[in-house]
Amino acid sequence: MFRPICLRVGIAAVLAYPAFSQTKPSIAAADVKSGTQDATAAEVLAFERAMEAAVVRGDVAYVERVSAPDLSFTHGDGWTTGGKPLLVDDRASFLKRVANKQYNARDLDSVKVEMHGDIAITYGRYVAQNRTGNPEQSWFSVWFERVYQRRNGQWLYVSHRTVHxxxxxxxxxxxxxx
Incomplete structure (x- = not known):
């Protein structure tokens, strides 16, 4: 009976040794890395909020400055099941929407950020109100995924896809x- 217990303890020790013998990074180094990523994610969220506010204000100059020349904005979730989206805007057509002040509100909700160096992916929802149109469809919500890229030190809005x-x-x- 003594032998099987010793054997089990010995095997457990051999299996556990690699896990406990690994060198761990210093706490300060780990905190700096996550702190930097958290700060960058917060910067992206602030950028996204400022961009949404500019869309509502109709601030074409600001939205143009923060939108990539190759911006793609996919409306509607039909594409998620093999169908077609409602509409796809390029930068020029998106800026026309901004100029028309199409929205009374576009409020971000439940947005998360995934960082990949100079690429940021945000996903979440916005609740918006159209200025004109059918009163029964005045308000709408959209779940989305967006891509931002830092180019020459500035964040740019590159892509929007409605996912629901x-x-x-x-x-x-x-x-x-x-």
């Missing part, structure tokens, strides 16, 4: 949980 929606309703409350 739009979901329409007559009030903000009617679309808040969609």
């Amino acid at each position: 929606g739009p979901t329409y309703g007559p009030t903000r409350d009617s679309v808040k949980d969609k």
Whole structure:
């Protein structure tokens, strides 16, 4: 009986040794790396909020400055099931929407950031209100994934893809949980 227990303890020690003998990075180095990434992610979120506010204001100059020349904006989630999107804007057509002040509101919600060096992917939702159109579809929510790239030290809006929606309703409350 003594022998099987010793054998089990010995095997466990041999198996556990590599895990406990690895050199771990210093806590300070790990904190600096995650702190930098957190700061950059916060910078991207602030950039995204500023861009959304500029869209609502109709600030074409700002949106043009922060949008990549090759911007692609895919509306609607039909593409997610093999169909066609509602619409795909390039930079010029997106800037026309901004100039038309199409929205009363575009409020970000539940947005997360995934960092890849000079590439940031955000995913989340916005709840928006159109200025004109059918009152029963005045408000809508869109779940999205976006790509931003830092070029020459400046973040640029490169891509938007709707992954769910739009979901329409007559009030903000009617679309808040969609």
